[in-house]
Amino acid sequence: MEQRIKELGAYYVxxxxxxxxxxxxxxxxxxxKLKNESLNNEHxxxxxxxxxxxxxxxxxxIDFFMSSVKKGSRLLSIHESxxxxxxxxxxxxxxTLKDKEILNVLAAYGYSIGLKSLIVYVSRISHKIGKTTKQESYIKRHWKQGYYWNVKVGAQEESV
Known part of the structure; x- marks a missing residue:
């Protein structure tokens, strides 16, 4: 294994x-991988x-290409998960997206967490992004079912 790592390192250099x-x-x-595993799932x-x-x-x-989130003009610190x-x-x-659907996406990206951790992640996100100017929560929970985005979403052309 150690020899293989050295070979890979030499190749990269x-x-x-x-x-x-x-x-x-x-x-x-x-x-x-995610695309191949879930081609029939619209979500x-x-x-x-x-x-x-x-x-x-x-x-x-939110700029998914640049992995950045801004609230107004303030840049928020946000983890990839x-x-x-x-x-x-x-x-x-x-x-409403079922908890299992969200956990599957995270697992496909290397974040194998449980339901309790998901609840903590979503809570952390909610605290970071806060509420809308109309004081609505962005993320809502359907008890024991899943989560949903509560505000209208608009997109811009691809980032370059």
């Missing part, structure tokens, strides 16, 4: 492959369609 390149490859492979198809988009909802601007949850919910506004 020889071909000038950076850590950022590897992260991008990893992200693309996970997206492809996942819409999730994948937002991959390179900038989305507006209430006073939030939280961004994946936002992407799935916003891709399916006003539709």
């Amino acid at each position: 020889e071909h000038d492959i950076s850590l950022d390149d590897l992260k991008q490859i990893r992200k693309e492979l996970r997206t492809e 996942f198809k819409r999730f994948l369609s937002l991959k390179d988009k900038q989305i507006f909802s209430g006073n939030l601007t 939280e961004l994946l949850i936002l992407q799935l919910l916003m891709a399916n506004p006003h539709k």
